[in-house]
Amino acid sequence: YYLTDTVKELKPVMAVDVEDFQEIIGINNRKHLAQAYEILQVRVKDKWMAAGVTTIDPDSITIDDRVILEPDVVIEPQTHLRGNSFIGSGSRIGPGTLIENSHIGKDVTVVYSVVSDSAVADGSRIGPYAHLRGRAEVGVNCRVGNFVELKNTKMGDRSNAAHLSYLGDATLGEKVNIGAGTITANYDGVNKHPTKIGDRSKTGSNSVLVAPVTLGDDVTVAAGSVVTEVVSNDCLVIARCRQAVKPGWRLKESESSTD
Numbered sequence: 001y002y003l004t005d006t007v008k009e010l011k012p013v014m015a016v017d018v019e020d021f022q023e024i025i026g027i028n029n030r031k032h033l034a035q036a037y038e039i040l041q042v043r044v045k046d047k048w049m050a051a052g053v054t055t056i057d058p059d060s061i062t063i064d065d066r067v068i069l070e071p072d073v074v075i076e077p078q079t080h081l082r083g084n085s086f087i088g089s090g091s092r093i094g095p096g097t098l099i100e101n102s103h104i105g106k107d108v109t110v111v112y113s114v115v116s117d118s119a120v121a122d123g124s125r126i127g128p129y130a131h132l133r134g135r136a137e138v139g140v141n142c143r144v145g146n147f148v149e150l151k152n153t154k155m156g157d158r159s160n161a162a163h164l165s166y167l168g169d170a171t172l173g174e175k176v177n178i179g180a181g182t183i184t185a186n187y188d189g190v191n192k193h194p195t196k197i198g199d200r201s202k203t204g205s206n207s208v209l210v211a212p213v214t215l216g217d218d219v220t221v222a223a224g225s226v227v228t229e230v231v232s233n234d235c236l237v238i239a240r241c242r243q244a245v246k247p248g249w250r251l252k253e254s255e256s257s258t259d
Contacts, residue, residue, distance in 0.1 A: 040065070061094075070106075088122065097127070105140075118150070121157070139174070156199070168192070169211065173199035179223065181206040198233065 027033050044065050045058050052071030055061055060077045063069075067081045076094030081087070085099050088106035093099060096112040104110065105122040113127035118136040120126060125143045132138065136150040144150060145162035153170040161167060161178035168186040171194065172178075182203045184195040193211035197203075201215050204223030215221070216233035225239040 056094075076111075102132075167195075170195040170197065170209075172197045173201070173217065175200045177202045179203045179205040179207060179221075182209070182221075183207075184209045184211055186211045 079094030083101035111127035163180035198217035
């Protein structure tokens with residue numbers, strides 16, 4: 001009942017003493033709901049700051065009450081921590097970051113990125129403008145850089161995908177380096193397929209790995225290659241059209257246009 005309805009229905013009414021009037025504020029519209037949410041946010045952030053968490057510009061930050069933060073975490077402005085998320089000691093999150101239902105280890109940096117339903121191990125760097133989703137797992141001391149998306153992908157320790165890549169349904173070993181513009185073509189229009197990349201393998205820029213496909217250990221993929229078959233250990237794979245150069249082409253083209 002609203003309080004006025006209680007009186008209208010002739011229900012018993014009594015006075016109750018409360019230490020904090022905010023505990024009994026009414027919520028009758030969306031504005032009241034927003035005010036109540038703000039009160040709860042202040043309490044949550046005060047709790048974590050008292051426990052050794054640094055919040056820079058706390059008014060621009062939101063932290064769900066289920067989130068767990070260890071001491072010496074730094075939360076930068078415009079960062080939102082949601083759901084059952086955990087942030088390990090020494091990590092720096094933000095600015096401009098969303099962490100949702102994810103586990104972030106110790107000494108991790110996440111900048112201008114979205115991490116949802118995923119895990120990032122100790123010492124890794126995420127962002128700016130990275131997107132981890134769908135049970136992505138990033139190992140120890142990895143780098144996931146600018147405009148890189150990981151979906152249901154496991155990245156081994158000390159591996160890097162620094163620029164402009166999509167890695168979906170993939171498993172990467174340790175010390176793998178993903179060149180700029182590399183993608184795993186995991187969808188055939190009906191089903192999703194896996195890609196496996198062995199330890200210490202490297203892909204050149206603008207490579208396409210057409211799943212299902214496996215690269216062994218210590219493989220190098222030449223830039224611009226489209227890989228469709230299994231590659232064994234210690235191989236260089238080149239899968240692209242051969243360059244053709246025709247001298248004087250522009251001159252001949254100009255002469256024909258004047259005829």
